[in-house]
Amino acid sequence: MLSKKTKYGIKALTFLGKQENRLPVSIATISKSENISLKFLESILLTLRKNGILGSKKGKGGxxxxxxxxxxxxMASIMRILEGPISMVPCVSLNFYEKCDDCPDENACSVHRLMTLVRDNTLQIFKNTTLADLCSC
Amino acid sequence: MLSKKTKYGIKALTFLGKQENRLPVSIATISKSENISLKFLESILLTLRKNGILGSKKGKGGxxxxxxxxxxxxMASIMRILEGPISMVPCVSLNFYEKCDDCPDENACSVHRLMTLVRDNTLQIFKNTTLADLCSC
DNA sequence: ACAAACCCTATAGATTTAGTAGATTAGTAA
DNA sequence: TTACTAATCTACTAAATCTATAGGGTTTGT
Structure with missing residues (x-):
């Protein structure tokens, strides 16, 4: 399941993307408009800034x-920043790979094969969808 | 991310599906073969039984x-029993629908639209894949 | 008697979703 | 310049929930 962090993050980014100009929008504005807890949103936007998606401006008018x-x-990059791996299991993750403790042979693992298929499909969607697609409605 | 419960459940089911006959297999046998904590596996198989996937036989040879x-x-039915909703957000779930607190209009929600797309794709995979496909390797 | 599923409870640890308190920075008005 | 205000930034805390077991006892079938 998608965490609220990711969900709120996407909604905030969509809100920013819909702005006519690229003037800074305050956390409070987004928080009110999207019904997101202000302090929670604050930490989310901070993450997005630290990962090169957002810029920020301090002080009045910031x-x-x-x-x-x-x-x-x-969307793939946003998902990876906010939610982490796109794969449902670490052993099929491209960016967050981890070996399974219980699995001696990945290629013989039924879960591995199934989840590879799911990841390929999901990843394709997230790669081919940009924030602009979410803003255009 | 896929819970270990689901992962172990699928591996156990694959193991059972690979059996030549339909004779009962003990929890201990599966547990050892697949490196799954016995007590954890016990509760997993119990849920699968209660949901009509497995039958059980008590006593010796059970x-x-x-x-x-x-x-x-x-696989869709197995996923729903073990993992719950296939959707990444409750508001796009077919079987576990829940309205979002923060969202006044689902159709205007960017997350909703994106996750509907993901669900459609994932669901198609899980519907078109059966346990037999996982057992055939 | 034994072997196996069944059932109930507890729990450590992690994660999620915030809330609280204050520091820092930048613009504005006196 | 000085004071005020608006805003980000940082750090700590905390409740709630979920995860992945562990333990022990009960019931049933051979």
């Missing part, structure tokens, strides 16, 4: 803004 | 066995 055009931000 | 042919068991 806030957060997108560093790139929405069409240049694939 | 154990668990598949109630249907592997080819008759779609």
């Amino acid at each position: 806030g957060y803004y997108l560093l790139k055009e929405p069409s240049e931000i694939p | 154990g668990y066995y598949l109630l249907k042919e592997p080819s008759e068991i779609p």
Whole structure:
């Protein structure tokens, strides 16, 4: 299941992407508009800033803004930053690979094969969808 | 991420599906063969029995066995029993639907639309894959 | 008698979802 | 310049829930 962190993060990014200009938007503004706990949102936006998705401006008139055009931000990268691995098991993850303790041979593992299939499909969606696609409705 | 419960459950079912006959297999046998904590596996197989996937036989020579042919068991039903919803958010779930607290209009929600797409794809895989496909390697 | 499923309880640890308190920075007005 | 205000940033805490077991006793079939 998607964490609220990821869900809120995506909604906040969509909100920013829908802005006419690229002027900073305060956390409070997004929080109110999207019904997200302010302090929780604060930490989410901080993560996104530290990972190069958002820029920020302090002080009066400050806030957060997108560093790139929405069409240049694939959902895959957002998902990896906020949610972590896209795969359902670490042993099929491309970016967060971990070997299973219980599995002597990955290629013989039924779960491994099934989840590889799922990952391929999901990843394709997240790669081909950009933030712009989410903002266009 | 897939819980170990689901992962172990699938591995256990694959093990049972690979048996030549439909004779009961004890928890201990599966536990040893698949490197799964015995007590944990016990509760997993119990849920699968209560959900009509497995039958059980007590006493000597007892154990668990598949109630249907592997080819008759779609992975979607196993996933729903063990992992719960296939959707990444409750608001796009077909079998476990829940409305979001923060979302006034689902159709206007960017997360909702994206996750619907993901669910459709994932569900198709889980519907078209049966336990038999996992056992055939 | 024995072997096996069945059932109930507890629990350590991790994760999630925040809340609280304050520090820091930047612009604005006196 | 000084004070004020708006905003991000940082760190700590905490409740709630979930995960992955462990333990022990009960029941049933051979």
